Amino acid sequence: MPPISKSGMSLIAGFAVGALVLAGCSSAPEESGAEEQPAVSVPTPVAIADGPGLADAITEDAMVAHLEELEAIASAHDGNRAAGTSGYDASVDYLRGKLEAAGFEVQTPEFEFDQFSVETESLSVDEQDVPVAALTYSPSTSDAGLTARVLAAPTDDSPGCEATDYDGLDVSGAIVVVDRGVCPFGTKQAVAADLGAVAVVVVNNEPGPLDGATLGDADIAQIPTGGVSQEDGPAVAAAPELTLTLDTETVTTTSRNVIAQTKTGDTDNVVVAGAHLDSVLEGPGINDNGTGVAAVLESALQLGAEPDVTNAVRFAFWGAEELGLVGSSKYVESLSEEDASNIALYLNFDMIGSPNAGYLAYDGDDSDQVGAPAGPTGSDAIERMFVERLQAEGIAAGGTDFDGRSDYGPFIAVGIPAGGVFSGADDVKTPEQAEEWGGIAGEAFDENYHTPEDTLANVDREALARNASVVGFGIGTYAQSVDGPNGVPVDEGRIAARSGQ
Secondary structure (H helix, E strand, O other): OOOOOOOOOOOOOOOOEOOOOHHHOOOOOOOOOOOOOOOOOOOOOOOOOOHHHHHHHOOHHHHHHHHHHHHHHHHHOOOOOEOOOHHHHHHHHHHHHHHHHOOOOEEOOEEEEEEEEEEEEEEEEOOEEEOOEEOEOOOOOOOOOEEEEEEEOOOOOOOOOOHHHHOOOOOOOOEEEEEOOOOOHHHHHHHHHHOOOOEEEEEOOOOOOOOOOEOOOOOOOOOOEEEEOOOOHHHHHHOOEEEEEEEEEEEEEEEEOEEEEOOOOEEEEEEEEEEEOOEOOOOOOHHHHHHHHHHHHHHHHHHOOOOOOOEEEEEEEEOOHHHOOHHHHHHHHHOOHHHHHOEEEEEEOOOOOOOOOOOEEEOOOOOOOOOOOOOOOOHHHHHHHHHHHHHHOOOOOEEEOOOOOOOHHHHHHOOOOEEOEEOOOOOEOOHHHHHHHOOOOOOEOOOOOOOOOOOHHHOOHHHHHHHHHHHHHHHHHHHHOOOOOOOOOOHHHHHHHHOOO
């Protein structure tokens, strides 16, 4: 899960892409250079392929076994499974082997994306060094760095998101210091650049550093942009001038998605269940997002390639999500109007075993009134289905905003209803949440987010097992029916609901 502003959605554009629609993809395996995976056992598909049946079939042991494999892959490949690396290729091979052994025809379509690296990142305030992290796709400064006066963007409901935020201020030639929040980082940077700023420093709006943030697209990047912690923000914003030095590089490379679909079920009402497969470069990505991958993969293996279902189920594992939702964005962009219309709904699973776990469902109806608006018609019903299932398990679910930080973003942008469950990332657990779910108030849901410590040892196995069961329930429920009380628009109702997109 990439850190993108809380209500913004950064859809990646400008990348070349191969044929990504399932029907148009070649199933020939690509040479990855990853080591051969061991022989895999094939589970017996569930006898009753519905919500309760699939939920009961997904065990903690099976989930842990997948996570052990992903962690072993990362350990053998420089400690990560990031897009464009041998660790990612080996992860693709692992999934493909498991799915093919279960009878699925597996597609691994390639797409191009811009890969970003940083050689130097430094910021000085009154000759004192302040930790700074270059935002992905940020341009470099000169080798000597960039020194300029500071302009602190006014703090309002949408800091730095619109040119009018700077009315009456002289932006030209300044380093703009602006708070994180509301709109994408790329938007904040573009607004400041268009007004003549020479660089941007984004201040985190929650405790801790602003690591792993992205401008969203190399084509959007105009001026050097870095991020600092909430704690360092006041000193940076109050400084008369700053010296920022960034030495960065962006190169074009390729990655792959993994797509497999049941051979049975109505292809006019496809249920898509997805999780991003890549980690960040900094760590193995076991909670983020090995847990989501394991739940979707195990759902596929337990369901089987030819289950007795009403609707076809498509299982998708996205590449380069951590670099700005690239794989899912390119997939959705590749869909014809008919292909998109045939997708009844999208279920997204990104982090379900956080060590200080929450039990959250995407806020499809915007009942929380936080950040982004409600999802497309039907998203409210998906939320209700997950909330009711968690309630049946004795868990009072909370809501989490469609803030653009995961792969539901490209789907809801074209009117496809979406939902899912989530155990929390770098947000801080409130006292009320700790009282409801246990854990520690005032600490992040996952303190190991985007670090080398994102390992199986730091996954909450109780949360993992509970959420994985809920994942299976959701997939199995909609595999049998996409209408009813917790259903989504079908037939003419779907056309009408999406006509405004």
